Amino acid sequence: MNESVSIFTLVGRVSKTVLLLVYALFALFPLLWMIIMSLKPDSQMFTTTFIFSPTMENYSAVFLRSDYPHFFLNNLLVSISAVLLSLIVGVPAAYALARFHFRLKEDIAFTILSFRFAPEILVILPLFLIYQRTGLYDTYFGLIWVYQLITLPLLIWILRGYFEDISPDIEAAAQLDGYSWWQVFLKVLLPLVKPGLVAASLLCFIFAWNAFTFPLLLSDARAQTSTVVALRFLASDTVHYGQVAAAATISALPEVILALLIQKHLVRGLSFGAVKG
Amino acid sequence: MASVQLHGLTKWYGKRLGVENVTLDIADKEFITIFGPAGAGKTTTLSLIAGIVAPNRGSVRIGGRDVDGLEPADRNVAMVFESYALYPQMTVFDNMAFPLRSPKHRKSPQDVEDRVKRCAKVMKIDHLLQRPIQALSNGQRQRTALGRALVRQPDVFLMDEPLSHLDAKLRHSMRAELKEMRSQLGTTTVYVTHDYLEAMSLGDRIAVINQGRIQQVGTPKEVYFMPASLEVAQLFGDPEINVIDAKVASKSGGRPELQILGENVPVGVPSDVVPLLNGAETVKIGLRPSDVDVVEINNKGNFHGLVYSFEPLGTKSVLTIESVDGTRIRALLDGHRVFDVDRRIQFKIDPNAILFFDSERGAFLAKSKLIREEAGDG
Structure with a gap:
């Protein structure tokens, strides 16, 4: 047995x-x-699979002989700023949607979520025209703003659940213990939603970093991001798959590093229930 | 240390009534229990004192100082929540130290440590100080919550059903401990509970609240023996008080008699009660189960009935009797007596123990003086 x-x-x-x-x-x-x-060198791209003569040529072409680093930094700047803006707007919004009762609360929450429903390609034409007219086209701020469509709903909906999990009694208790509302928010509430905050910020960053349609059509030489620029190595006359791959590898690095650094929070944050006393 | 005055407090949650016109005077160092069924407005009253919710009308004074419009942090009250409301991300020590690290009550780190340790010792959780909250049992959490309130010296303690989530045995021992502790503390305390035993054993006075309104304020003896209404009488005591419809038959010349339970058994209205009934023809009478006595000897003054159910509870037993007109009467008897279901029995009622209530509004009318004097000195 x-x-x-x-x-x-x-x-x-x-x-x-x-x-x-x-x-x-x-x-x-x-x-x-x-x-x-x-x-792989371009010459061995289609003739070899695993055995080839490795070269750093693609990397040096992408990094030393093109303006790719500029667009890489663009992407960093735009994505990080978009996440920060989302945090500044989204954390209070999530708190309000979780805690207060007001007219049309659920409608507002649903409207925010619905920003994620429409495919980007559906709204891009009117947005393109508006951006052209208002001078937001090809500006960092324009991209950061439009990225809120991607990041803000996600952040608000994840954090709202976290705030709802915190009993209002805990807030009241902290106030009775001698803290003002702002101190309660910073010292008691924020630490409690931290796993959600970290997970949501990371997800937002990844979505912002990978954004393609918006930067493709709403930006040009100045504010364009690495996701779009990587494709430029596929011109109509020359096709440098090796350079595309090098650009993509570098582009994936920030996400991989971030995910590894905060893996612990990510798993905890997305599995919820972290606040249950 | 401070007195608390509530004046005309009214709170509506949208269309739902929280409390209406609550007026209560709590003396310095008094321990008052607010007692009522679920949803009666007990927690709302506490929250209004603490400043967690703002009243629609009325005012709160603590220590003679008007605190309306003051933030909870500025009222110098400490509260124990029904849910304990401990900070889940902190250890027991940090939870208890939290009030002492606040801008309002800041103490030096050494002082904080001394106070927390002293308080933890009193609460018997000094071996748990480094534990996270998640690792505590319910009873330990409850002690931590109490400790967090006790660690600083507030003007008023507010306790919202602190014992309700404990199992029965722990609840009883904590009740005794709380009683012990309150004599050492000597701080004004408002204690909310839905357990009449807790209310009676802990409180100097009890404020009975139902449907948002205060029904009666008095010493435990007063509310038990001289309830202001049928409602209050029904809230106290387990098994619940018997309520019986009665006709008052006045005999020419003699004392009026009660006709109850469909039997022609004379129950004389006590002489001192007669004028207080104002000539009412029907009344509701309340009879505590402990005032019903099952007798074995035939007597003209006995009522008759069948044993409907019998619950032995150790030292006591609860007998439910179906009387001649079908009314069920609960009797609390000594534990050693045993009754079979459907057995015919006779029982006796002590006229002096009867509570008389208005038959329509349920307002208290009278009770014989013999017992009333006993209740008065409480």
Whole structure:
């Protein structure tokens, strides 16, 4: 009896490991493929798979002989600013939607969420015209503003759940303990929603960083971001897959580094229930 | 240390009534319990004193100082919440130290540590100080919440059902501990509860509140023996007081008699009660289950009935009797007596123990003086 049980556990363990391994391959292979491509010279792009003579040529072409770093920094600047703006606007909004009762509350909350419903391509034409007229076209601020469509609803809806989980009694208790409302907010509420705050900010950053349609059509030489510029290595006359891959690899780095740094918060933050006393 | 005066407090939550016209005078160092069923407005009253919610009308004075419009932080009151409202991200120590680190009550780190440790010792949680809140049992959380309120010296303690989430045994021992502690503290305390035993055992006085209005304020003895209304009488006591419709039959020349339970058994209205009934022809009478006595010997003055149910509770037992007209009467008897269901029995009522109420409004009319004097000195 014991033996059969141990065989079952053994089979279970082995199959679990095998499945996880398959999944890991499935998930990581595109990344690996991208890195391999970025190290291949153009001449070996289609003739080799895993065995080739690696070169840093693509990286130096992208970084030293093009203006790609400029657009990379653009993307950083625009994405980080978009997340910061979302935090400044979204945290109080999420708190208000969670805590206060006012007319049309649910309608407002739903409207905010509905910004995420329409595909970007659907609203891009009117936005393009408005941006052209108002002078927001190809400005950092214009991009940061339009990115709020991507980041703000996400942030508000994640944080609203967190604020709703905090009992109003806790706020009242802190006020009775001798703190003003602002101090309560900073010392008691913010630490409690921190996992959600971190997770939501990271997600917002990733969505903002990966944004393509908006920067493609609402920006040009000045404010364009790396996601759009990476495609420029695919011109009609010359196709440099290696350089695209190098640009993409570099572009993926900030997300990977960020995700690794705050992995712990991300998992906790998205699984909720962190506030339950 | 301060007295508290509530004057005409009214609070509506939208269209729902919180409390209406609550007026209450709480003396310095008094321990008053606010007692009522769920949704009666008890917590609202506390929140109004604490300043967590603002009244629509009325005023609150603490220590003679008008505190209307003051933030909770500026009222110098401490509150224990029904949900405990501990800060889940902090340890027990940090929770208790939190008030002492606030801008209002800031103390030196050494002082904070001394006070928290002293207070934790009193609450018997000094071995738990470094634990996170999640790692505590309900009872330990409750002690931490109490400790957080006790650690500074507020003018008034507000306690919102602090024992209601504890299991029965712990609740009883904490009740005794609280009683012990209140004598040491000597701080004005407003204690909200829906448990009449807690209300009676802890309070110097009890304010009975129902449907947002204060029904009666008095010592535990007063509200138990001289309830202001049928409603109040029904809130106190377990098993609940028996309410029986009665006709007052006046005999020419003699004392009026009560006709109850469909039997022709004379129950004389006590002589001192007669003038207080104002000649009413029907009244409702309240009879505590402990004032119903099951007797074995035949007597003209006995009522008859069948045993409807019998619950032995150890030292006591509860007997429900179905009387001749179908009214069910609860009797609280000694534990050693045993009754079979459907057995025929006879029972006796003590006229001096009867509470007389107005048959329509349920207002208290009278009770025989014999017991009233006893209640008066409480």
